[in-house]
Amino acid sequence: MEDFAGEYTQKPDGSYEFIYGPLIRAMQEGRVLFIDDATLISPAVLAVCYPAMDGRREVIVKAHKGEAVTAADGFYVVAGHNPGVHGAVLTEALSSRFTFQFDVATDYDLARSLGIDSRAITAARNLATRQANGETGWAPQLRELLAFAKITKIFGLDTALANLAGAAPAEDRDVIAATLAKTFGKTVAPLSLGRQI
Numbered sequence: 001m002e003d004f005a006g007e008y009t010q011k012p013d014g015s016y017e018f019i020y021g022p023l024i025r026a027m028q029e030g031r032v033l034f035i036d037d038a039t040l041i042s043p044a045v046l047a048v049c050y051p052a053m054d055g056r057r058e059v060i061v062k063a064h065k066g067e068a069v070t071a072a073d074g075f076y077v078v079a080g081h082n083p084g085v086h087g088a089v090l091t092e093a094l095s096s097r098f099t100f101q102f103d104v105a106t107d108y109d110l111a112r113s114l115g116i117d118s119r120a121i122t123a124a125r126n127l128a129t130r131q132a133n134g135e136t137g138w139a140p141q142l143r144e145l146l147a148f149a150k151i152t153k154i155f156g157l158d159t160a161l162a163n164l165a166g167a168a169p170a171e172d173r174d175v176i177a178a179t180l181a182k183t184f185g186k187t188v189a190p191l192s193l194g195r196q197i
Contacts, residue, residue, distance in 0.1 A: 001048045005061050018064045027052055027059065030074030038079035039088035046094060053077050053097040106142045116149045117157075120164070123183040127176065138172040140164060157184075159191065166190035 006021040026033035038046065052059045057071040079098070081088060095101065106128065108121050120140075127139035140148070144167055151160040165177040165188050173190050180188040 001045055002063065004045070004048050005059065005063065007063060020061075023049055023052060024059065024061060024069050026077075027057075027069050027071040027075050030072035033075070033077045035077065035079040037081060037088075038094065039081040039083075039090045043089070043091050043093065049077060050093065050097060106140075106145070111142055111145050114146065114149070116145045117152065119183050120145055120148050123179050126183070127179055130175070130179075136172050136175045138168045138176065140167070158186075161186070161188045162191035166192065 002021065004021045004023040006019050006024055008016045009019045010016055020028070023033055025031070033049075035041070035046075035049075048059065051057075052071055052075070057075070059069050061067045061069060077097075079094075081090060083090070106124065108125060111121050111124075112118065124140040124145060127136060130136045131139040144164060147167075148160050148164050151163050161180050161184060165173055165180055168176040168190075177188045177190060
C-alpha cells in the first residue's frame with residue numbers, strides 16, 4: 001500500500017520525511033494514474049485506491065497522521081491487465097470502479113505494416129479465433145509477434161518458431177506448436193535447453 005500512498009523515507013541528515021506515492025501525487029495534481037497489470041496486484045493492496053476511484057474521491061493516508069487527500073479535478077485511474085494470465089484476478093470491487101472497460105485486440109494490419117512474417121500473422125489470427133471459441137487459452141499478441149520478427153532476424157526462423165511455441169502457457173503449447181507447424185509447413189517444438197529426448 002505504501003507504494004501507492006507513500007511512506008516515510010530517511011533523509012541524508014538522518015531525519016525522516018513523508019514522501020507521497022503516485023496515487024496521492026496524481027490526486028493532488030489532478031493527473032492520470034496508470035496501473036499496469038492491475039490484476040496481478042493483491043486486492044488488499046489495490047484497496048487503497050478504491051475510495052479515490054468511487055464517489056468519495058478521497059483517501060485517508062493513515063501512515064501520515066490520518067491525512068485526508070481529496071482528488072483534484074482531472075484525476076482518474078486507468079489500469080491494464082491481461083485476461084487469462086495465470087494468477088490474474090479482476091475482482092468485482094475493482095471492476096465496478098472503472099467507468100469504461102474495453103478489450104484491446106491485436107492489430108494485425110499494424111503487425112503486417114511492421115514487417116512481421118504474414119505466416120506468423122495468419123497463425124496468430126487462427127489462434128485468436130480458437131481462443132475466442134474456447135479451444136485454446138492463449139494466442140500471440142502484438143508483443144509476441146514483434147519478438148518473433150526480432151528473433152527471426154537475429155537467430156533464424158526455426159528458433160523464432162520454437163520460441164513462439166515456448167512462450168505459450170504449458171497447457172497450450174501443443175496446440176500452438178501444431179498450428180505453427182501447419183502454417184509454416186515445418187515441425188515446431190517449443191524452445192528448450194538441456195538434454196533432448
